[in-house]
């Protein structure tokens with residue numbers, strides 16, 4: 001009873017603020033479905049605002065689909081009762097079935113003339129096998145809604161006419177804040193804008209994805225400014241043609257860059273322009289990025305990069321005609337400088353053919369090393385603080401980690417995604433900046449699946465080639481900008497079973513072993529029997545020597561050129577702690593009524609004991625006004641907001657009583 005009173009009081013205390021929650025994140029899943037959420041200590045609070053008076057549903061799934069979909073479904077019925085149900089779909093075709101453990105908690109719900117609004121929370125890990133854990137990984141979010149409600153409380157959902165969709169999202173590490181919560185701050189800072197937009201790129205007639213690279217120069221400012229935020233500006237109607245936009249800092253020859261400013265120069269020597277570090281990135285579904293209040297990226301007329309390249313990736317699968325695009329990125333900057341200058345550090349594998357990914361393999365691991373010598377020479381004793389990262393591979397990437405080793409001991413990864421989606425890339429903000437000390441050793445580790453490929457994939461910048469990069473935003477800014485590595489030639493040869501090349505011969509030819517003598521290296525690569533040699537290849541590439549490549553803003557770091565170093569010693573590799581999941585005892589005997597995996601999809605008799613028990617037992621029952629803001633059609637009485645809130649309290653009390 002104590003708990004009941006306690007939660008009741010707590011809720012009453014917070015009720016005054018309930019409607020004006022400051023949401024940390026928002027995403028327009030489709031034009032009629034807005035999702036708001038705030039990741040908290042142990043729970044995530046969600047709110048759905050959907051333009052329908054039928055049911056609404058939100059779900060989570062992994063890209064491999066193995067675990068099915070975890071769904072929460074809710075609606076406000078004709079009697080003003082709110083229903084919220086934890087269900088799951090075992091496979092794509094099936095009707096969502098009720099979970100025996102109900103792990104979503106209703107906080108608030110109502111309908112007005114047009115919309116259904118439901119606010120609810122759940123734990124990151126509900127300890128229910130039917131629910132997906134919410135983690136730092138890319139989550140595939142599924143939404144669905146319908147003009148109608150289910151006929152009975154636990155029944156099937158009306159099938160035809162449901163609107164549904166899915167897309168990847170960072171639920172925990174999203175980089176943008178909702179507009180409402182940043183408005184005041186922006187006004188205070190009197191932000192100026194730097195628009196980096198495309199100029200009427202013609203998309204008619206493109207069959208294959210189109211990549212356009214536009215070169216720009218920083219705005220004409222007389223003193224240092226800080227970029228504190230960026231967002232996409234999409235030409236109305238063009239969302240479907242845009243795949244991603246990436247803004248790179250260019251560190252190549254200024255004269256060469258100046259000559260191509262404001263053009264789409266198709267440069268042959270792209271590598272020499274050194275546009276490698278990712279300054280800003282947008283891909284479908286992302287809403288931009290807000291810097292933390294203590295840092296901003298400098299635009300400085302006297303220092304640092306002055307040239308940038310906006311790379312836009314277009315698709316036009318339907319071959320629509322007469323389409324052109326002028327979308328781009330809007331950067332917000334201010335002369336009210338923040339405490340720290342932010343910098344960008346890129347860690348990974350140098351884009352080079354020596355990065356080899358054999359075909360037909362479910363899992364190929366490649367690593368880029370940022371060695372201790374590089375961080376020792378460039379990072380001050382007080383360290384640097386990484387506050388955001390974006391991971392970058394091309395189509396084959398499936399997992400990415402940024403590992404950190406200090407004194408031969410591995411710390412928890414700075415960032416990790418085991419459900420990485422190469423088509424969804426944006427800066428993810430770490431909940432708390434990760435400190436990197438001088439002498440720390442960093443590894444960008446990428447895991448690829450090459451099952452779809454019949455031929456080998458090599459490292460490079462083209463779409464079919466592969467890459468493994470993690471760009472990180474950090475402060476305070478230091479000179480180090482690239483920290484890469486490249487397998488040594490020795491490692492590459494050994495991984496291909498070659499002992500010696502014939503000196504001074506083109507094309508490059510093998511001398512030893514004898515059975516390969518006079519075969520060209522290219523032929524060896526093309527004809528290698530990966531199915532029997534893959535394990536050896538993987539072991540040799542991961543343990544062989546490599547060449548570190550560290551660059552500062554002024555060029556390669558002295559004393560790290562022409563080194564060939566062995567794989568680092570890691571005495572204590574990091575192991576994911578296995579947190580035992582303590583499932584709360586079931587709050588009621590619902591599981592018996594809804595014995596898992598049995599067909600509960602069939603409509604139940606609404607008057608049966610079973611159905612009543614189901615309702616009594618937590619499929620969240622509460623009487624709430626149908627309207628929060630005035631009279632509603634079809635509702636007998638229009639009660640004001642406060643009623644809805646009081647009844648939300650009632651819900652929690654009922655919930656607590658069952659604990």
Ligand SMILES: *[C@@H]1O[C@H](CO)[C@@H](O)[C@H](O)[C@H]1NC(C)=O
Pocket residue numbers: 090091092093094
């Ligand atoms: C999906 O579920 C339905 C109903 O449970 C079943 O008949 C069907 O075989 C399943 N499909 C797959 C691909 O597992």
Ligand SMILES: *[C@@H]1O[C@H](CO)[C@@H](O)[C@H](O)[C@H]1NC(C)=O
Pocket residue numbers: 049112113114115117629
């Ligand atoms: C109903 O609520 C939604 C979500 O809060 C809001 O966007 C919409 O304007 C409201 N509609 C009316 C008619 O009040």
Ligand SMILES: *[C@@H]1O[C@H](CO)[C@@H](O)[C@H](O)[C@H]1NC(C)=O
Pocket residue numbers: 124134135136172412413414431
């Ligand atoms: C996300 O990563 C951070 C830092 O590694 C960790 O502390 C946190 O628990 C993770 N969050 C979730 C929901 O897994």
Ligand SMILES: *[C@@H]1O[C@H](CO)[C@@H](O)[C@H](O)[C@H]1NC(C)=O
Pocket residue numbers: 517518
């Ligand atoms: C390889 O080529 C060299 C020079 O052309 C020749 O002397 C040698 O016999 C060849 N070896 C084999 C195994 O074909």
Ligand SMILES: *[C@@H]1O[C@H](CO)[C@@H](O)[C@H](O)[C@H]1NC(C)=O
Pocket residue numbers: 588589
């Ligand atoms: C609920 O389950 C518990 C434990 O399984 C059992 O002891 C109790 O009798 C059940 N209650 C009802 C009403 O079935």
